[in-house]
Amino acid sequence: KNQVEQSPQSLIILEGKNCTLQCNYTVSPFSNLRWYKQDTGRGPVSLTIMTFSENTKSNGRYTATLDADTKQSSLHITASQLSDSASYICVVSANSGGYQKVTFGIGTKLQVIP
Amino acid sequence: NAGVTQTPKFQVLKTGQSMTLQCAQDMNHEYMSWYRQDPGMGLRLIHYSVGAGITDQGEVPNGYNVSRSTTEDFPLRLLSAAPSQTSVYFCASSEGRRQYFGPGTRLTVT
Numbered sequence: 231k232n233q234v235e236q237s238p239q240s241l242i243i244l245e246g247k248n249c250t251l252q253c254n255y256t257v258s259p260f261s262n263l264r265w266y267k268q269d270t271g272r273g274p275v276s277l278t279i280m281t282f283s284e285n286t287k288s289n290g291r292y293t294a295t296l297d298a299d300t301k302q303s304s305l306h307i308t309a310s311q312l313s314d315s316a317s318y319i320c321v322v323s324a325n326s327g328g329y330q331k332v333t334f335g336i337g338t339k340l341q342v343i344p
Numbered sequence: 345n346a347g348v349t350q351t352p353k354f355q356v357l358k359t360g361q362s363m364t365l366q367c368a369q370d371m372n373h374e375y376m377s378w379y380r381q382d383p384g385m386g387l388r389l390i391h392y393s394v395g396a397g398i399t400d401q402g403e404v405p406n407g408y409n410v411s412r413s414t415t416e417d418f419p420l421r422l423l424s425a426a427p428s429q430t431s432v433y434f435c436a437s438s439e440g441r442r443q444y445f446g447p448g449t450r451l452t453v454t
Contacts, residue, residue, distance in 0.1 A: 234386065262441050273348070273434050273445030274387075281441075319386070323441075334379075334386030 232257040234322050234335035242341045247310055251338045253303040253320030261323040261330055265294050265305045268317045268337065277305070277318075310342045346370050348446035350435050356452045357425040365420040365449050367435030375438040376418040377402070378410065380431040381448075387434065393418055425453045 234255045243249050255263070262281045266274035278287040278294040280303070287294050291308045307314055317337040323330040351366045369376065377392035389402030393412040407429060409421040418437075422429060430453045435446040 264441070264443075271448070273436075273447050275445070276442060279441050332389065334388075336384060336386050 232322070232324055232331065232333045234320055234333045236318075236320050236335040236338050238338060239336070240339040240341070242343060243310055245310060245312055245342050245344050248306065248308050249310060249340065251305045251307075251318050251320075251340070253305070253322075253335060255301050255303070255320070255322045255333070257301075257322040257324045257333050259325050260298060260301075261325045263294075263296055263303050263323075264321040265292070265303075266319040266321060268319055270316070274319055307340075310340075312342050312344065315340060315342045348435055348437050348444050350433075350446035350449050352449060353447065354450050356454065357422070358454055359426060361425050362421065362423050363425065365422075365433055365435075365451070367418045367420065367446060368416050369418075369435075369437040369444070370416065371437060371439065371444065372415060373437035373439050373444075374415065376412070377436050377438070378408070378418070378420045379434045379436065380404065380429075381434060382431050390420065390433075422451075425451075427453045429453050 237252045264279045265277045268274040277292050280287050280296045293306045296303045317339050319337040320335040323332050348369045374395045378390040379387040381387050388404045391410040393399045399410050433449045436443050
């Protein structure tokens with residue numbers, strides 16, 4: 231069964247600090263991995279998309295890494311800001327009979343405090 | 345360019361009532377989908393459509409119907425609401441690997 235597990239479930243950090251969120255998956259055959267940011271009461275917004283051949287992708291202060299061999303990904307947030315407070319969702323897609331089957335993680339809830 | 349829009353934002357239904365959640369996109373995407381998001385669970389796919397006139401079931405389709413008469417619109421119908429359908433519903437449209445979500449509809453069934 232395709233699964234995506236994220237850790238930690240929640241995290242509190244001080245403004246200006248860095249943090250790293252983890253994602254482990256058992257999805258196969260792997261197609262791509264995406265990280266989303268979901269603000270409270272809003273829909274998810276895409277941060278990064280990585281395919282099998284990409285092991286790093288950046289979007290401003292967000293840097294995602296992918297190790298397809300160990301089936302792990304991380305999202306590193308640099309110099310956190312109050313606006314980074316949100317849930318971060320890891321999403322992994324598998325190729326399945328001509329279309330993509332998408333599995334969502336539960337998310338990591340990040341709170342940045344002053 | 346409004347992206348993906350959903351209405352209503354909030355809705356309270358009584359058990360057995362029916363309603364339609366509206367979803368529209370102005371990006372001319374062929375692929376659209378509906379998800380529900382429940383506490384402690386990842387988003388789960390309800391139904392999806394690969395183009396006008398073509399729909400298919402996702403992971404949790406029971407109790408929901410969809411149709412796709414135009415590229416822009418993809419409504420989700422609850423035929424007879426049940427408390428188990430209390431959730432936040434998201435519509436999304438996709439182009440390639442990029443997926444765009446609407447703001448969501450928070451539905452409570454009492």
